[in-house]
Amino acid sequence: MADRGGDGGRTCSFLVVAYGIQGHLNPARSLARRLAAIAGVTATLSVQVFSHRRMFPASSSGDEAEIVSDGVISYVPFSDGQDDGSWPTGSDQERARRRAATVDSLSAVVRRLAAAGRPVSCVVCTLNVPAVVDLARAHGLPLAVYWIQPATALLAYYHYFHGQGEAIASHAADPAYQAALPGLRRPLRVRDFPSFIVDEGTGGGDELSRFIHQEFRRLFEQMDEDKKVIVLVNTFEVLEATALEGIRPYLDGGVFAVGASTIPLPGAGEEEGRIDLFDQDVDTGYIAWLDAQPARSVVYVSFGSLLTYSAREAEEILLGLRRIGRPYLWVVRLEGRSPEVDRLLLSEATSAAAAEGMVVTWCDQVRVLSHPSVACFVTHCGWNSTLEAVECGVPVVAAPSWSDQPMIAHLLEEEWGVGVRAERGADDGVLAGAELARCVELVVGDRGTTATNMSAWKKRAREAVAAGGPSERSLGCFVKTVQELDGFVISTNLS
Structure with missing residues (x-):
């Protein structure tokens, strides 16, 4: 005191x-x-x-x-x-x-x-x-x-480390296997669990994944030892009401939904904005470019601050974007970018197709998602990006890779009905151009249920953070x- x-x-x-x-x-x-x-x-x-x-x-x-x-x-x-x-x-x-x-x-x-x-x-x-x-x-x-992460992931990890782990691990190689977890309305398929859980069962994952899995286990053990540990969740109550209600009886210190x-x-000054560890690509004039595009026409693609593109995946994404034939804004960070990807992007910039889109190294994502020209968001399903998409009312193509992203893709598509999950290649994890195009057309072409659902969630999100x-x-x-x-x-x- x-x-x-x-x-x-x-x-x-x-x-x-x-x-x-x-x-x-x-x-x-x-x-x-x-x-x-x-x-x-x-x-x-x-x-x-x-x-x-x-x-x-x-x-x-x-x-x-x-x-x-x-x-x-x-x-x-x-x-x-x-x-x-x-x-x-x-x-x-x-x-x-x-x-x-x-x-x-x-x-x-x-x-x-x-x-x-x-x-x-x-x-x-x-x-x-x-x-x-x-x-x-x-x-x-x-x-x-x-x-x-989502409250749903918190609940899944809790039950995984408290009696459900063996059953999930024994079926980790079967993505369609369903596990019923106390507190959720419907079973989860193995493919919907966080990757660290699935990797532990299959023996997959790299050193970092194994390390993070171990640290999650240790965290839940420590919460078991100290019953007074409080948990704040970066979500809002109506978005994950079932999961929040389901986890609260197990965590005695209290669970508070304080997001997003x-x-x-609303009405906050610039000082309330994000801190970026990467320099925004302001010289490209991407906001002016967005201003020049028709309403609900642009496909925005960003896989966040950690994931990088292999040369093959970058090529597939370009093929998919060309196939769609819509203007696109694609974020490809400089960090971790290979010479092969650099050459591919340079070739794209000088091609006839370059007029259709713009590639930037980083941008103000909330500002982009708030722009009226943006039609959909092709995302890796990071939780921050997901909350921003919901608050801005932009339908998504979900292309999850690791961590909690598969679970978030499940929430976006099946729980909230605001997007479509894209299937990555089973062998190499690459998002194929044809699959990208298919999913974008499904999302952009559906101005009915998906748009209605997203509009409703946008309203609830803004009410939550007001x-x-x-x-x-x-x-x-x-x-x-x-x-x-x-x-x-x-x-x-x-x-």
Whole structure:
């Protein structure tokens, strides 16, 4: 507990720790800023040194002592013992070393905040930062896990690690096998489960996938040990009401639907927007190009901030886009781009077909999805991208690859009815051009049920994130829970 500045009141101070990649950073930053908007609350966002330097390249060295403020929240880096942006895979000893380094560095952050009169009331962490559990225990702090995937995935992982794992693993090679999970309205097929679950059963997946699966297992074990762990879910109540109702009886610390935290609040200024770890391709004039296209004509293609294209898949996507014959905007990041893909894109840029579309290295996705010329979104089904599509009312072609993406594709197509799932090649995982064209025509050509469903979900999403709406009230309930754990209750502007 600490005094508030000069008014003698109490403050509740949150330390939000995020894994420093695009898909974790933006929902964590939005959450921290929304927390700080509550009366009597302060928030600090901490990411690895490597990512902090990319966020604030104009600042100083980016060492552990550096703190940056945007006037609403503070940003402070932590060291993971490597500071090169790499995932903490490798041997058990190497992972333990980096985990210990993370705890030591974040402990210094906790002490520094206390010395500044802002002792931490609660630590909040996104996925893939398991050291934060050790940090909370070491300092006797309440812990909240910020689940930045669907609530349906949370429920699936819970039951997988609590009795359903053997049955799912034994049928992992059969994508049509159905598993009935308590709390869901209908069974899930194996193909709809997160890839880390399926890979564990089939013996597939790479080192990173195995590492993440292990960390998920450890996270649920730790939540079993500490019944007071709070779970915040980046979703809104009506979008996943069944899954939220299904998981709440199993998590005693409380489950709060506080999303969608990637969607800028209505009327928010530019400071509420996203932080991009990649430079936008503003020189291409993609917004002006969109302005020149007919309404609901453009196919927008983006597979997010992690996935890269093989030369064959890039070629297939181009073949599909040409076959569709509609204007397209395609995001192909520079990071991880092979010389073969570069040559293919250069050839496309100089071809007669180039007039039909535009390729950019990065863009303001919410701005693109909000543009009236966009007809559909071909997406990898990242959760942030999915929430943005729903809020902007853009039907999707779902082309999932790994992690929670297959489950999100299931939700988009079968639960919400706002898109079509594209089938990747069984042997190579490539999205074929003919399949891409088929799915786009299905989505764009269906201005009936799909459009009606998406319009309804868009309205519900905006109601959820509106000032004083369900998500804001849920966030207020979370803050009150922490305040009670901290030994005091203060009034907020959310009562």
